[in-house]
Amino acid sequence: MNLTRARCLILACGNTLRSDDGVGPWLAAWAQDRFRDEPGVHVVSRHQWTPELAQDVSSAESVLFIDCSAESAPGSVCVTEVEAASGAQAPATHHLGAQELLAMAHKLYSSLPRAALLLTVGAGSLELGERFSPPVLEAIPFACARVEEAVARLASGPASGIAARE
Numbered sequence: 312m313n314l315t316r317a318r319c320l321i322l323a324c325g326n327t328l329r330s331d332d333g334v335g336p337w338l339a340a341w342a343q344d345r346f347r348d349e350p351g352v353h354v355v356s357r358h359q360w361t362p363e364l365a366q367d368v369s370s371a372e373s374v375l376f377i378d379c380s381a382e383s384a385p386g387s388v389c390v391t392e393v394e395a396a397s398g399a400q401a402p403a404t405h406h407l408g409a410q411e412l413l414a415m416a417h418k419l420y421s422s423l424p425r426a427a428l429l430l431t432v433g434a435g436s437l438e439l440g441e442r443f444s445p446p447v448l449e450a451i452p453f454a455c456a457r458v459e460e461a462v463a464r465l466a467s468g469p470a471s472g473i474a475a476r477e
Contacts (some may be wrong), residue, residue: 316352318466320371320424321458324360324378324410331385331434331447332453334454335377338430342458351466360407369420373465374427375458376409379447383433386446390461393427405440428461430454 321342346352355367360376368374376393381401383389395413407415409429417423432454435444443451451461 317371318373319351319353319462320367320374321346321352321354322360322364322368322374322376323354323356323461324358324376325356325359328439328441329434330438330442331432331444332379332437332446333449334379334432334434334443335440337443337451338377338454338458341455342462345455345459346462349466352462360409360412362407362415364407365412365415365419366425369416371421371424372426374409374413374424375461376412376427376429377458377463378409378429378431379434379437380431381434381437383431384437384446385433385444386450387433388430388450388457389433390428390430390457393429395423414436426465428465430457430461446465 321339322385323335323339325332327333336356339354343354353413393409396410413423413427432447432450435446
């Protein structure tokens, strides 16, 4: 996908057939509807983040990455600033994290967004299934509010002061 310079690119990933791993695509679909009248906000959802997304990242003024987290407490919602991965290590070509995708955008296109955030929702279950666990279901309204808050900050200026719920 080749984008004109988006004020805010929302880039979500997850597997909708692995229970809570589908929260990223769910939030992306919600954001697509929520921001449909805002031409500066572009939403992309993929099963995983792959190298071809580096071009979209390099073209955006800011990026909000959305994913689930197996390391976080189930249902926790966390928003953190993300910087490009450092070091000479080549990223994997099959699946990238937010830091590696930023690094690839910089290396291939000599461009980085002015700000990048990662919103994660702690997974309670990654088993086969299409339903969210109770903690993730309970966290969805809070996650939606954090997406709105993050997009407002990213679209208007530098990222800072975004609350997390642990």
